Amino acid sequence: MFRLGVVDHVRLNLDFASQNYTVHAKAADRLAARTSKIRIGVLVLLGAATAAAMTNLIEPGRYVQLATAITVLLAFVAQAAYLAIDFEGRVDAHRSCASRLWLVCDRYRSLLAEIQDGLLNRDSILQRRDELSALVHAAYDQAFALDQKAYESLRQPPDDGHDRMSSGDLQSGAGARLPNDAVPH
Secondary structure (H helix, E strand, O other): OOOOOHHHHHHHHHHHHHHHHHHHHHHHHHHHHHHHHHHHHHHHHHHHHHHHHHHHHHOOOHHHHHHHHHHHHHHHHHHHHHHHHOHHHHHHHHHHHHHHHHHHHHHHHHHHHHHHOOOOOHHHHHHHHHHHHHHHHHOOOOOOHHHHHHHHHHHOOOOOOOOOOOHHHHOOOOOOOOOOOOOOO
16 A cells, blocks of 8 residues: 655655755756847848848849848748747746755755754654745646646656656655755756
8 A cells, every 4th residue: 555654744745845856957957048049040030131121221222232131021921920929038936946945945855954853843843845846836836837748847857667656665754765866057
């Protein structure tokens, strides 16, 4: 039979919070890199448009005018798409969420240490566990309102084909430990 104790539940919550932290930190890094590339691309298009406009001033001609119009249009479309997609807002949302989750993970580790040292009674453990669970949910309150589908796909990593909650993984007691990579640094 499957048995899950309070300490096991706290460990699972820490594991999921740390996984979500990692996912959001990586998403913020990935989107920040993409943002930089898009900015550079827009800058290159604006440079090409400026060069075409300067060439048109020096040596006017139909082809130079077309090149100027096309590069200006491409630069405008690229900038408009960049603003519409709002990469910067998404980067900020992921960074904010990751930061909040990191703090919650730290509090989970503190709770586990206090439990291990016998400093808390059962009621205190349950209260702190519930408060930390509420903090995890609060980390997501406003961050992803417009991008809910993407948020859910990041928050719930795809199942890698094996059951994470097997009874062997949840044995409590003095020998039970968190995995070495429970909270990435």
